[in-house]
Amino acid sequence: xxxxxxxxxxxxVVYTGRLTAVLPEALRLLMLKSDGSVMVHADTGGFKPxxxxxxxxxxxxxxxxxxxxxxxxxxxDRLEIRIAEVISDVTHDxxxxxxxxxxxxxxxxxxxLAGAPPEGLRLVRREWPTDIGPVDLMCRDHTDExxxxxIKRVATIDAVEQLTRYLVRIxxxxxxxxxxxxxxxxxxxxxxxxxxxxxGIACVEIDLSVLRGEREPDLTLFAA
Numbered sequence: 001x002x003x004x005x006x007x008x009x010x011x012x013v014v015y016t017g018r019l020t021a022v023l024p025e026a027l028r029l030l031m032l033k034s035d036g037s038v039m040v041h042a043d044t045g046g047f048k049p050x051x052x053x054x055x056x057x058x059x060x061x062x063x064x065x066x067x068x069x070x071x072x073x074x075x076x077d078r079l080e081i082r083i084a085e086v087i088s089d090v091t092h093d094x095x096x097x098x099x100x101x102x103x104x105x106x107x108x109x110x111x112x113l114a115g116a117p118p119e120g121l122r123l124v125r126r127e128w129p130t131d132i133g134p135v136d137l138m139c140r141d142h143t144d145e146x147x148x149x150x151i152k153r154v155a156t157i158d159a160v161e162q163l164t165r166y167l168v169r170i171x172x173x174x175x176x177x178x179x180x181x182x183x184x185x186x187x188x189x190x191x192x193x194x195x196x197x198x199x200g201i202a203c204v205e206i207d208l209s210v211l212r213g214e215r216e217p218d219l220t221l222f223a224a
Contacts, residue, residue, distance in 0.1 A: 004094055005032040008087040013040050015051055017077035023050055025084060030066075032059065034094075035132055038068045038079065053079050054161060055132075056168070105153045105186070105208070110136050112211040113151060118182060118204050121147055130169040139182075146170070146179040155185035155203070160196045167201075 007030040013023040028050070029041040036055030053068045060067045068079040114126050114137060121139035128138035128148065137149040148170055150163040163181045170179045181201040183192070186208060193203050 003034050003091050005089070005091045006030070007032070007089045009081075009083045009089075010085040010087070012082045012084070013051055014080045014082070015078070016080075017075060021051070025082075027087070030081065040079075040081070051079060053077065055165065106151060109151050109153070109184070109186070109206065109208065109211070112208075113137060113149070113184060113206070116211065118149065118184060121149070121182075128170075130166055132165055132169060135163075135166050135170070146176050147182055148179055149182045149184055152183070152185040153187070155183050155188040155192050155196075157189070157192050157195055159183060159185070160192050160199070160201065163196075163201060164199060 008027070009030060010025060010027050011030070012025040013028070015021045023040070026042065031039040031041065031049075036057040036059070037053065038057060038059065039049040039052040041049050053070055056070065058069045060069070064083050066081040066083065068081070070077045110126065114123055117123050117137065117139050120142055124138045124140055124146070126137055127134040135148045136151040139147045139149055141147050148163065148166055150159060150166065152159045160183065163183055167179060167181050171177050181196075181199075182204055183196050183201055184204045184206055186206060188196075188203050188205055196203050
């Protein structure tokens with residue numbers, strides 16, 4: 001069941017891992033999603049959570065305490081939520097999630113790249129399904145290994161995290177353990193490039209006007 005749990009509680013939140021951070025006791029919204037992601041929201045600060053944990057996670061509950069753990073390389077990230085008072089605790093069945101329909105430039109990029117994949121790749125399928133959403137293109141390289149291609153207009157750190165989650169799921173499938181990732185975008189932010197390359201994800205900047213055939217490439221179609 002695709003469910004989301006929403007808890008409004010007076011709580012203190014302690015994060016330990018690469019650093020230590022403490023949110024003092026206050027009234028907060030805790031959001032727990034079926035994919036294992038956990039977000040801690042306040043009424044201030046806009047849409048961004050005050051603290052969060054991305055999947056995969058392990059969630060342990062005991063009276064007055066919720067602990068969210070996640071392995072990070074050789075260390076462990078830990079989010080301990082010490083609950084003083086629960087105001088509301090509800091779970092909603094979200095049903096089957098409809099696939100995200102890309103619009104505008106991203107849709108066009110996907111269609112064009114499906115017809116002309118990044119150099120050295122051949123298309124297997126568009127919208128390759130995973131249990132957390134579809135990968136834009138699934139390809140094979142010259143050694144016949146699988147390559148997952150995620151397409152963005154502007155690639156940020158969030159795009160790297162998204163592709164990383166896809167790769168974790170894909171590599172669990174029989175015969176796909178060696179699947180690697182390619183992040184393709186018109187513009188790749190420097191921080192996203194650093195994070196992607198540290199995870200073995202290749203970065204490819206694409207020129208939409210060349211893909212459309214509006215002009216000839218300068219040297220090669222794809223610039224790494």
